[in-house]
Amino acid sequence: MTEAVIWSWSVRAESGPTVGQSGSSDVDAYQKVSVTIPGSTTQDVTVGPGKWDSVSALFVSASDMSGKLTVAPSGGTSAPLDGPLVLIGSGPVSLLGTGVATLTFHNTIADPIDVDLFVTRDATP
Secondary structure, eight states: OOEEEEEEEEEEOTTSOEEEEEEEEEESEEEEEEEEEOTTOEEEEEEEEEEGGGEEEEEEEESOOSSOEEEEETTSOOEEOOSOEEEESHHHHGGGOSSEEEEEEEEOSSSOEEEEEEEEEOSOO
16 A cells, blocks of 8 residues: 655745745655764665665755765765755656665764655565
């Protein structure tokens, strides 16, 4: 049995236009993961069982969004997390590759950084 996950986003220029969208996705499963990445540490976080092709959406945010925390999909290129990571749909998620659904976080500062992930996926790929 699927469950609807409702999502929305918007961006607005201070004296300009607003662009946004909202919708819903029917998914088999979803999971919220909260982890703390200790200072000066690299840590793998399992996004879900299986590979990226079973993930239909991924949302990542952190307590420090200054780019001091980097993120990389398993076997992929690392990038600084200087804004939320939002991938909605299997097409955008496919940018993470086809490997195991794991993200590697590297905290480049001495203080711990809290990370929140929300993932939706197909439980019967």
